[in-house]
Amino acid sequence: MERPIRVLVAKPGLDGHDRGAKVIARALRDAGMEVIYTGLRQTPEQIVNAAIQEDVDVVALSILSGAHNHLLPKVVELLKDEAVYDEMLVIGGGVIPDEDIPFLKEKGLAEIFTPGTPTQVTIDFIKGNLKRA
Amino acid sequence: MDLANRLLNQDKRAAARLITMIENNEPEAIAIISELYQHTGKARVIGITGPPGAGKSTLTDKLAKGLRRQGKTVAIIAIDPTSPFTGGSILGDRVRMTDLYTDPGIFIRSMGTRGHLGGLSRATMGAAKVLDIYGFDYIFIETVGVGQSEVDIVKAADTVLMVMVPGLGDDIQAIKAGIMEIGDVFVINKADREGADRTKVEIEMMLDFNHSDWRPPVTKAVAMENKGIDELIENIEAHMAYMVSSGGYLERRIKNCQAEIIELTQQSLLERLLGKEENRAEIRGLAEKAAMRQMDPYTISNQLLEKMV
Numbered sequence: 425m426e427r428p429i430r431v432l433v434a435k436p437g438l439d440g441h442d443r444g445a446k447v448i449a450r451a452l453r454d455a456g457m458e459v460i461y462t463g464l465r466q467t468p469e470q471i472v473n474a475a476i477q478e479d480v481d482v483v484a485l486s487i488l489s490g491a492h493n494h495l496l497p498k499v500v501e502l503l504k505d506e507a508v509y510d511e512m513l514v515i516g517g518g519v520i521p522d523e524d525i526p527f528l529k530e531k532g533l534a535e536i537f538t539p540g541t542p543t544q545v546t547i548d549f550i551k552g553n554l555k556r557a
Numbered sequence: 558m559d560l561a562n563r564l565l566n567q568d569k570r571a572a573a574r575l576i577t578m579i580e581n582n583e584p585e586a587i588a589i590i591s592e593l594y595q596h597t598g599k600a601r602v603i604g605i606t607g608p609p610g611a612g613k614s615t616l617t618d619k620l621a622k623g624l625r626r627q628g629k630t631v632a633i634i635a636i637d638p639t640s641p642f643t644g645g646s647i648l649g650d651r652v653r654m655t656d657l658y659t660d661p662g663i664f665i666r667s668m669g670t671r672g673h674l675g676g677l678s679r680a681t682m683g684a685a686k687v688l689d690i691y692g693f694d695y696i697f698i699e700t701v702g703v704g705q706s707e708v709d710i711v712k713a714a715d716t717v718l719m720v721m722v723p724g725l726g727d728d729i730q731a732i733k734a735g736i737m738e739i740g741d742v743f744v745i746n747k748a749d750r751e752g753a754d755r756t757k758v759e760i761e762m763m764l765d766f767n768h769s770d771w772r773p774p775v776t777k778a779v780a781m782e783n784k785g786i787d788e789l790i791e792n793i794e795a796h797m798a799y800m801v802s803s804g805g806y807l808e809r810r811i812k813n814c815q816a817e818i819i820e821l822t823q824q825s826l827l828e829r830l831l832g833k834e835e836n837r838a839e840i841r842g843l844a845e846k847a848a849m850r851q852m853d854p855y856t857i858s859n860q861l862l863e864k865m866v
Contacts, residue, residue: 427581428644428669453645460667463652470658474651477664479573508570 429457429550431482434471435464436499437489444518444539445486451543452484452550468498476508481554484546487518493527500532511556515549517541561589564690565596569664572691576666579683590683593690598810600632600689600696601797604714606676606736609702611720612746614653615780616789617699621657623790624695630662632688635699636678639669646670650699664688676700676707679824682817685713703736711739712816715809716796718789719743719773721760723752737763740773742792748777748785771799829865 433449435442442464449459460478462471475483483503485496496516503509509532516528517537525536534553537546563571578586605613605620614635621631635650648667657663666684673679677700685696700710711717719740737760745756760775767773774792778785800806830836840861846852 428646428671430577449647453640453647454643456644458639458645458667458669459647460651461647461649462658463655466655467659470655473658474665476570477573477666479570479577506570 429482429554430460430478430480431457431484431550432460432462432471432475432478432480433484433486434462434466434474435486436466436468436471436495437487437491438465439487439489440464441488442486444488448484448486448517448543448546451547455547457550468495468502471499472502472506475503475512476506480512481556482513482515482550485514485516487516487520490519492516492518492520493524496528496533497531504532513550513553513555515546517546561593564589564593564687567691569691572664572687573666575687576680576684579687580668580671580678580680586683590686590690594686597686597689600685600693601716602685602689602696602698602714603793604698604700604710604717605720606700606703606707606710606717606739607720607746608704608722608725611702611722612780613699613702613720614650616718616720616744616746616778616786617650617697618654618657619780619783619786620790620793621654621663621695621697623786625660625662629694630692631695631697632664632666632691632693633657633697633699634666634668634681634684634688636668636670636676636681636701638701639671639678641672644671664691664693670701674707675709676703677709677713682713708736708739712813715800715806716741716793718793721745721756722747723750723756725756741771741796742789743773743775744785744789745775745777746780749779749782753777770803771796771805826865830861 431452433445435445449461452459462474485499487495500509500514503512513534514532515535516533520536520538528536535549560571560575564575575586575589605617607613617633621633624631637646637648637650639646646669648669650667651665654665657665668678668680670678681698685698688696698710698713700707717739721743723745743760745753757775757777764773776785776788776792778789843857847854847857
């Protein structure tokens, strides 16, 4: 049997809105993935610890607070410090202005999904870009 | 350094990877656990079970914090159901445990049942061994929310904590066979709700019919407010102490190993039978005969078994 893709869905930052995160968690579940949902207001350190212990294939970060240029690269940096970035696909989603996306990609986010992106696009991206077999 | 040595050196990434490999049934992981099996057996394995929404995850979080204050290390395996339709799952037990994430004396792993019934996943026992080898003092196994027959936890744990809540049903529910019989320690969580005392009385009455020397203690707790947690830890410790002094500890572990050996053998037999295309084709052919009433399923099953062993 093919092993399920494991995805950590995390919400860094201080905003209290997780509807988007829950919608994507549900969509990934329905696509046959194991989604580890961690709840609101996570620090980058908490997210990276969870990603390591859960040994996930994908770290999906949902952020609406406006602090994405700080928090998302921080997660990537910590994953690199722990030597697991090479095995984990890191993606972001939420209210992120188009002009910030090139910066985030340069910092190691594989893709950014802004509001209105069909969930199938995200699912296909994950399936097509996993870092380990 | 290889995975086995990294695990012995308490590398969390190695532990996490080995658990993944066990979940995916990779022979290499099984070989590593076999090799390191003599390092297992030191951790105390606590099963935490109860109906959905009883507050198992919140209680697990508080118990882990209580034990951390005593300087103990704690690994948590939290199991949630896998969809039988898509194979996907949402593993959400971590939401109740966020303050534990960065504590170096804690390890949390979420698992989907992946089609396994009984309240655990097939890889739960293997994952517990990995965390035991790593050296955690306590391993908590939080089952899926159980109904009346998910009792596998009793075969995996030294102590089973049964989490109840007020108002689940009338006293008839309390005497039903199955999950109510496997608790070594009972707690009524959300005890600030109406009916907690009545629930306590009902559980106590049910326990009056038990004939074991160990009388499971029943206490009340409000996990969200950290009430009743220290008392609960004392009760878990008391059960452990009783098990050791009565000789029940070893007896339970023998029974648990026996159950595990039987289950592993069952799995291997099934895999040997169904893993080969020719066998599946043969069964299909025999099923056709059974459907036409040319053969009966009992004879067919016996024939298959004889051919295999």
